[in-house]
């Protein structure tokens with residue numbers, strides 16, 4: 186994958202510049218790869234590595250400057266991580282969305298206090314937007330409710346899954362106002378987007394039952410028991426226009442997870458070509474087809490990533506269509522890798538079966554395949 190050079194040479198004598206994505210790829214290969222199995226098994230949550238990626242600038246390159254933002258480097262970095270470990274690529278996406286929310290907020294106190302700390306990896310966290318994203322498309326109701334009080338809101342409710350969390354982490358999510366002051370022009374309740382502080386004693390992180398994959402991602406059920414959310418943690422109020430602004434970036438960043446995974450599935454197929462190519466060539470799906478798809482998706486993702494605030498409907502539909510195709514292709518590539526590997530890939534110790542389990546996550550994480558299809562059918566609330 187090509188990469189963007191972000192640092193300039195200070196002088197002729199200094200070392201050649203290494204892009205953020207290249208540094209991320211190097212750390213992924215050397216330091217993440219040996220832990221991919223333990224992360225998959227859920228015995229490790231790689232917080233130290235996430236902070237190390239942050240030090241390279243991996244979580245900060247997409248912060249807006251003068252009203253424009255460029256997500257290319259962030260997507261490339263997630264892809265480099267995803268080539269090695271799908272769970273860590275997902276956590277990279279979580280961290281990047283947290284940065285995306287904070288750095289796009291109109292709340293100056295929040296931006297000053299958090300945006301750079303999230304971007305550097307000093308503070309880790311994620312996003313609880315699955316339920317709100319589903320609610321915007323009429324799939325389910327908002328699970329968090331809030332009421333206005335002096336200096337902020339009081340929030341209650343439960344989110345079933347939020348990832349990249351720990352005792353001192355933060356995540357962005359949305360509640361619906363249940364007090365009389367909140368109300369949209371259309372007569373529905375206002376929605377407010379805020380940062381949840383996991384250290385708040387009224388927030389409980391409940392461990393989830395084991396998953397098919399992603400067990401090392403710090404995923405918890407989150408319970409809000411009348412949590413006081415001060416004004417300084419409000420990301421956007423009302424949240425409707427803010428969600429419209431950040432939603433393309435939210436989805437586009439997920440392309441990195443798919444690109445990395447598909448690339449490794451191609452590598453897996455290539456690795457067994459020497460011993461098994463004479464019979465694998467009868468399989469209907471070959472690495473060459475996935476190489477073409479990968480390069481097509483990469484080109485489209487890079488084009489869309491330069492313009493994440495584009496409000497045209499045609500742009501939005503391209504983002505959703507790419508996301509849908511990338512999820513489908515992830516599952517198809519991992520399935521093909523399994524068939525190419527045969528018994529080798531059926532061993533628990535082989536990464537082909539891990540990639541298959543990870544691929545299903547790309548297809549079901551919000552917006553899931555079924556939601557994307559509903560969105561393309563034009564069914565928005």
Ligand SMILES: Cc1cc2nc3c(=O)[nH]c(=O)nc-3n(C[C@H](O)[C@H](O)[C@H](O)COP(=O)(O)OP(=O)(O)OC[C@H]3O[C@@H](n4cnc5c(N)ncnc54)[C@H](O)[C@@H]3O)c2cc1C
Nearest residue numbers: 312313314315316345346347348396399404549550551553
């Ligand atoms: C490992 C993992 C990590 C995730 N991390 C995040 C995250 O960081 N942030 C985030 O916002 N979302 C997260 N999610 C949720 C994810 O993005 C999707 O929303 C979820 O996979 C379901 O999406 P769906 O559209 O297929 O909904 P469906 O599965 O069709 O429906 C979802 C709804 O069904 C109900 N439901 C189904 N099964 C269960 C169950 N076992 N327990 C409780 N309720 C159930 C709930 O009401 C839920 O809202 C995570 C999910 C998983 C599996």
